Amino acid sequence: MNTLEAIHQRRSVKHYDPAHRMTEGEITSLMEHAILSPTSFNMQNWRFVVVQDTEIRQQLREAAWNQAQVTDASITIVLCAYLNSHRNPERYWKDAPEEVRNMMAPMTTGFYEDNAQLQRDEAMRSCGIAGQTIMLTAKEMGYGSCPMIGFDPQKVAEIINLPEDHVISMMITVGKAADPARGRGGQLPLSEVVVSDQF
Amino acid sequence: MNTLEAIHQRRSVKHYDPAHRMTEGEITSLMEHAILSPTSFNMQNWRFVVVQDTEIRQQLREAAWNQAQVTDASITIVLCAYLNSHRNPERYWKDAPEEVRNMMAPMTTGFYEDNAQLQRDEAMRSCGIAGQTIMLTAKEMGYGSCPMIGFDPQKVAEIINLPEDHVISMMITVGKAADPARGRGGQLPLSEVVVSDQF
Numbered sequence: 001m002n003t004l005e006a007i008h009q010r011r012s013v014k015h016y017d018p019a020h021r022m023t024e025g026e027i028t029s030l031m032e033h034a035i036l037s038p039t040s041f042n043m044q045n046w047r048f049v050v051v052q053d054t055e056i057r058q059q060l061r062e063a064a065w066n067q068a069q070v071t072d073a074s075i076t077i078v079l080c081a082y083l084n085s086h087r088n089p090e091r092y093w094k095d096a097p098e099e100v101r102n103m104m105a106p107m108t109t110g111f112y113e114d115n116a117q118l119q120r121d122e123a124m125r126s127c128g129i130a131g132q133t134i135m136l137t138a139k140e141m142g143y144g145s146c147p148m149i150g151f152d153p154q155k156v157a158e159i160i161n162l163p164e165d166h167v168i169s170m171m172i173t174v175g176k177a178a179d180p181a182r183g184r185g186g187q188l189p190l191s192e193v194v195v196s197d198q199f
Numbered sequence: 200m201n202t203l204e205a206i207h208q209r210r211s212v213k214h215y216d217p218a219h220r221m222t223e224g225e226i227t228s229l230m231e232h233a234i235l236s237p238t239s240f241n242m243q244n245w246r247f248v249v250v251q252d253t254e255i256r257q258q259l260r261e262a263a264w265n266q267a268q269v270t271d272a273s274i275t276i277v278l279c280a281y282l283n284s285h286r287n288p289e290r291y292w293k294d295a296p297e298e299v300r301n302m303m304a305p306m307t308t309g310f311y312e313d314n315a316q317l318q319r320d321e322a323m324r325s326c327g328i329a330g331q332t333i334m335l336t337a338k339e340m341g342y343g344s345c346p347m348i349g350f351d352p353q354k355v356a357e358i359i360n361l362p363e364d365h366v367i368s369m370m371i372t373v374g375k376a377a378d379p380a381r382g383r384g385g386q387l388p389l390s391e392v393v394v395s396d397q398f
Contacts, residue, residue: 003339006202007232007332031393033206035386037331040348042384049394056396094385104384111349121323122348125368128327129346132236133206136335140202147328149239149321150310161398169324185241185303186293187234194230195248197255199360 006139011181013144013173014069020176022074026141027052030174033137037130040122041108042092045085046130049078049160059159064151064171073175074143078156079131080166081123086112120167127169134172144177205338210380212343212372213268219375221273225340226251229373232336236329239321240307241291244284245329248277248359258358263350263370272374273342277355278330279365280322285311319366326368333371343376 001009022030031048039045051057052075060078061070070076089108093101112119131147138145148171156168200208221229230247238244250256251274259277260269269275288307292300311318334344347370355367 001202002200003202003205003335004232007235007336010235010237012237028389031389033203035389035392036206036209038209038211038334038346040346044387044392047392047394049396049398051396053396091387092385095382096384100384121319121368124320124323125327125330125348128324128329129331130327131324132328132331132335135237136202136331137206147237147239149324159397160394163398166398169320183294185295185299186291188243188290190227190230190234193234193243193246195246195359197248197250197252198358199246199248199362199365 001140006136010135010139012146013177015178016072016175017178018072030137034130034134037133039126043085045081045126047080047082051076063155069146069173073173075174077172078160079127079169081127083119083165123167124169138174143174145172145174147172200339205335209334209338211345212376214377215271215374216377217271229336233329233333236332238325242284244280244325246279246281250275262354268372272372274373276371277359278326278368280326282318282364322366323368337373342373344371344373346371
């Protein structure tokens with residue numbers, strides 16, 4: 001499947017085959033692709049909590065308006081971000097030339113330090129980018145996926161023991177689709193969402 | 200190129216061939232793929248400002264620490280979001296069964312109304328997801344791309360006449376790469392960014 005087909009065919013899957021299990025190899029491959037997603041200053045600020053445990057997924061389901069996809073999918077990934085990723089940034093450039101590392105590392109810390117809104121924006125942006133990588137990789141692997149924000153973030157934070165300096169962006173379920181996705185609900189015309197040069 | 204190859208081969212391109220122009224057909228195709236990206240409640244809250252105008256791109260470049268990619272790429276896209284997308288949501292479900300539309304529309308408005316942080320989070324998240332769609336589509340079309348947040352958002356807002364109820368998430372340059380991308384700067388190990396079940 002080429003990339004454009006995957007983009008066209010990816011749809012949000014609400015109903016999964018609960019009997020199907022992804023292999024550990026498939027889950028690792030999915031995550032190996034996720035971490036190839038770009039991040040600002042190469043901070044790799046995402047943290048992916050891959051939940052397979054039955055009991056924990058039941059708790060997540062209860063925190064997510066009892067949506068069955070949370071337990072019926074093969075895995076539920078909670079996409080989180082580490083808000084202090086801008087600190088100690090040298091390692092994000094360990095394989096780069098020394099002059100690049102020496103330029104980028106202090107820029108990274110200075111750009112985000114003492115700017116809580118920017119740190120949070122970056123969490124949401126990075127997880128969004130990586131989220132689409134996960135959903136398209138899943139599609140290529142023959143799996144369905146669904147991005148979710150319909151849950152109580154405080155309850156989910158408690159369930160996954162989220163550290164205080166981390167934030168949740170969204171959840172994504174991944175598994176074997178149980179039935180074909182419905183048609184698209186209502187696409188806005190290109191003319192409404194694409195602007196030439198200026199508003 | 201299959202999706203996994205595109206994810207592997209996509210790299211942030213800093214140097215573009217300034218003589219190359221994308222055709223209008225290519226730009227339209229890129230945007231037609233971008234709008235297939237999922238959004239919460241199908242709000243399609245992104246607005247893509249595709250800047251080709253030479254003078255406006257020069258202004259954007261000055262607002263972006265004089266980074267040459269802003270004028271050397273074929274297009275510079277400013278990814279924005281409409282913060283009040285949750286209002287009048289019926290049209291996002293115009294092609295869905297009536298009972299779906301009648302359920303989803305009031306849920307959408309209620310979920311975001313009077314919650315400015317959630318509206319902003321959704322702007323960043325949606326633009327992140329769509330941003331990766333744009334970058335992978337560009338890769339499949341033979342183009343390079345680069346996500347950018349190194350700019351003065353207030354100046355860019357003035358340049359593109361951003362309405363008050365919109366927000367900027369990031370910019371993405373797209374064009375013909377002038378030289379091969381450098382190696383990756385320093386990947387964090389999977390064990391640091393992937394968590395099993397709970398932190």
